[in-house]
Amino acid sequence: MLPCLTDLAAEDPAARDILGDLDASIVLRILGGAAATLRLRSGRVAWENGCGRGIPSVSLLFLSDRHLNAFFSGRTWAVPLTLWGGWRVGVLQRFAKLARRLKAVLNGDPPVLATPAGRRLHARLSLIAAGLGLRPLADGDEPARNALRSLPPGLAAFSIAGEPGATIWFDHGSVDNAAGWGEPPRRPDVCITFADMDVAYAAMRDEIDALAAIGCGQITVEGLVPLADGLNVVMERLRVYLQPSAS
Amino acid sequence: MNSPDNRFRRSQELFARAAKVIPGGIYGHAGPAIGLPGSFPYYADRAQGCRYWDVDGNEYIDYLCGYGPMILGHQHPEVEAAAARQQRDALCLNHPGPIMVELAEHLVSLVEFSAWAVFGKNGSDMTTWALQVAREHTRRRKILKVAGAYHGMDPWCTPGHAGLLEEDRAHIHDFTWNDLDSFERLLKSFRGDIAGVIMTPFHHPVFHASQMPAPGFWPHIEAACRRDGIVLILDDIRAGFRLDLHGSHKYFGFEPDLICFCKALANGHPLSATLGRRELRVAASKVFLTGSYWNNPPPMAAAMACLKIMQSEDTVSTLRRLGEMLMTGLVEAGRKHGYAMLASGPPATPFLSFADDPSLRRQQRFCAEVTRRGAMFHPHHNWFLSAAHTPEDIAATLRMADEAFAVIKSEGL
Numbered sequence: 258m259l260p261c262l263t264d265l266a267a268e269d270p271a272a273r274d275i276l277g278d279l280d281a282s283i284v285l286r287i288l289g290g291a292a293a294t295l296r297l298r299s300g301r302v303a304w305e306n307g308c309g310r311g312i313p314s315v316s317l318l319f320l321s322d323r324h325l326n327a328f329f330s331g332r333t334w335a336v337p338l339t340l341w342g343g344w345r346v347g348v349l350q351r352f353a354k355l356a357r358r359l360k361a362v363l364n365g366d367p368p369v370l371a372t373p374a375g376r377r378l379h380a381r382l383s384l385i386a387a388g389l390g391l392r393p394l395a396d397g398d399e400p401a402r403n404a405l406r407s408l409p410p411g412l413a414a415f416s417i418a419g420e421p422g423a424t425i426w427f428d429h430g431s432v433d434n435a436a437g438w439g440e441p442p443r444r445p446d447v448c449i450t451f452a453d454m455d456v457a458y459a460a461m462r463d464e465i466d467a468l469a470a471i472g473c474g475q476i477t478v479e480g481l482v483p484l485a486d487g488l489n490v491v492m493e494r495l496r497v498y499l500q501p502s503a504s
Numbered sequence: 505m506n507s508p509d510n511r512f513r514r515s516q517e518l519f520a521r522a523a524k525v526i527p528g529g530i531y532g533h534a535g536p537a538i539g540l541p542g543s544f545p546y547y548a549d550r551a552q553g554c555r556y557w558d559v560d561g562n563e564y565i566d567y568l569c570g571y572g573p574m575i576l577g578h579q580h581p582e583v584e585a586a587a588a589r590q591q592r593d594a595l596c597l598n599h600p601g602p603i604m605v606e607l608a609e610h611l612v613s614l615v616e617f618s619a620w621a622v623f624g625k626n627g628s629d630m631t632t633w634a635l636q637v638a639r640e641h642t643r644r645r646k647i648l649k650v651a652g653a654y655h656g657m658d659p660w661c662t663p664g665h666a667g668l669l670e671e672d673r674a675h676i677h678d679f680t681w682n683d684l685d686s687f688e689r690l691l692k693s694f695r696g697d698i699a700g701v702i703m704t705p706f707h708h709p710v711f712h713a714s715q716m717p718a719p720g721f722w723p724h725i726e727a728a729c730r731r732d733g734i735v736l737i738l739d740d741i742r743a744g745f746r747l748d749l750h751g752s753h754k755y756f757g758f759e760p761d762l763i764c765f766c767k768a769l770a771n772g773h774p775l776s777a778t779l780g781r782r783e784l785r786v787a788a789s790k791v792f793l794t795g796s797y798w799n800n801p802p803p804m805a806a807a808m809a810c811l812k813i814m815q816s817e818d819t820v821s822t823l824r825r826l827g828e829m830l831m832t833g834l835v836e837a838g839r840k841h842g843y844a845m846l847a848s849g850p851p852a853t854p855f856l857s858f859a860d861d862p863s864l865r866r867q868q869r870f871c872a873e874v875t876r877r878g879a880m881f882h883p884h885h886n887w888f889l890s891a892a893h894t895p896e897d898i899a900a901t902l903r904m905a906d907e908a909f910a911v912i913k914s915e916g917l
Binding site: 404407409411446447466468469471472473474477478479480481482483486490493 | 519520522523527528529530531535536537538541542546651652665710711862863864865868884
């Protein structure tokens with residue numbers, strides 16, 4: 258989710274309004290697990306792995322991965338424990354509001370999808386979330402792991418034509434997998450490109466006939482086709498996790 | 505589809521219409537996703553001999569042959585006359601025609617180990633039915649197959665991902681081609697519960713070079729099946745009649761229990777068949793088998809004509825000779841331009857790939873350039889020769905390939 262926050266702040270005026278002139282750092286830590294630090298400054302969001310240097314403005318603890326995901330999914334019960342900076346009410350409120358804005362954009366809430374700019378943002382962030390979700394899927398989801406086993410190794414890049422920076426990549430290695438957002442580390446073995454934001458939007462929402470779109474040139478797959486085809490199956494597994502649950 | 509010079513305008517128009525009313529536009533193996541959008545036509549208009557024309561009037565020497573069926577070439581006059589003659593009498597009747605009996609007798613006489621034959625329309629009809637026969641005969645559940653092998657579109661084997669349940673493949677287990685250890689592991693794991701092993705005579709996975717059986721591979725598989733009472737099913741749908749008129753097992757020196765044919769059986773007319781050993785006859789009689797058009801006589805008449813022509817003209821030798829000429833020439837042309845080429849599969853069903861091209865980009869550009877010049881080279885699927893190809897066609901193709909190699913070389917690929 259953290260790269261999505263960075264992109265949200267860069268691309269969404271509403272998110273920048275929320276951030277305003279906030280200058281703060283927030284550590285997000287999962288109990289017994291990973292930590293990351295968000296730096297909010299001048300309407301921008303940057304992040305890094307770990308707790309960073311110095312004392313953060315706020316430090317939040319999540320009890321599990323699911324707890325963290327639930328928080329960013331807007332679950333009201335998923336309030337994190339405040340380890341430090343609980344008195345910085347303004348920072349906490351704005352961060353919570355930013356998380357709600359991210360959730361609205363990723364979920365494609367009706368007000369977001371009502372405008373071309375909102376649809377563009379939804380598609381862009383969905384692509385980032387889907388791409389970065391490949392790695393944890395590859396590591397932990399059994400159906401995804403089974404699908405990956407039959408794929409050739411290689412680097413796949415997914416991008417939207419005319420949307421600089423909106424490229425996600427997944428490196429399917431024979432031993433390890435890696436994923437990232439932005440410029441791929443080397444020339445991809447396969448490039449999947451959505452012709453424009455509308456096509457990407459429809460594809461992200463599973464509302465497009467992808468095979469027909471390939472035939473019409475709305476989606477191009479250039480290079481190692483079987484890797485792209487297989488990753489599509491893996492990405493479909495993401496929906497299982499991203500769909501709002503009944504709880 | 506982006507064709508810069510508009511050479512597929514009509515194909516594009518048709519596809520745009522299709523995309524509105526047909527899921528995928530064109531589904532299955534002929535769909536654009538597996539080919540080269542922008543470099544391949546989507547729709548074809550007519551064909552004759554070893555050539556076909558797309559809907560924009562572009563002409564191609566055909567190295568796909570309808571993905572296999574056109575073994576004698578398109579519109580073969582004797583085959584078409586036999587089918588037409590039969591159709592004048594009847595197309596679709598309440599009962600099978602005499603031709604069904606004649607064809608079964610002919611096939612059984614052709615394939616030495618077989619004692620009976622049944623007919624369907626597609627390869628999948630036969631492979632799926634053959635599995636049921638194996639299960640009925642052995643009263644066991646498990647089926648072993650090679651990972652990445654294509655056996656049809658039914659849930660137990662489809663390469664697609666959608667609409668499947670885990671239960672569909674609960675008793676289907678994969679081993680690796682030419683890896684007898686992986687085969688033996690499955691035998692050990694499921695001993696006493698394996699009904700059948702289904703395999704193609706050589707491995708021809710899409711997106712990869714074809715793999716011939718390693719020395720000892722087939723004899724080991726055959727011996728294990730005999731020893732453990734497992735039904736050995738040869739899926740000869742793609743290679744059948746191209747390697748050996750009596751079944752591809754003869755080419756590789758083993759003997760299956762069931763053999764499935766389709767594609768080349770009737771030179772493009774819709775017909776498939778399974779032949780089997782006498783011991784499987786009772787099981788075969790119990791497994792239900794039918795279809796709306798499965799008794800239609802015209803494709804069976806076409807098959808009879810096709811089989812007799814293949815026999816009298818020694819089509820197998822012709823295909824081997826033409827395939828060797830094509831592949832030797834392509835490898836040499838590649839070498840001349842500095843490329844190490846890999847010619848894989850038997851000459852009659854060959855495939856060409858670049859030795860060092862993991863992203864497939866060089867392969868795709870090369871095939872696009874050859875196709876643009878008038879010979880249909882698929883970058884991801886094995887090719888087919890027909891008896892209608894001539895040495896002159898092969899020579900013309902090699903000239904196109906030479907130019908294509910020069911183009912990709914100039915592009916730095």
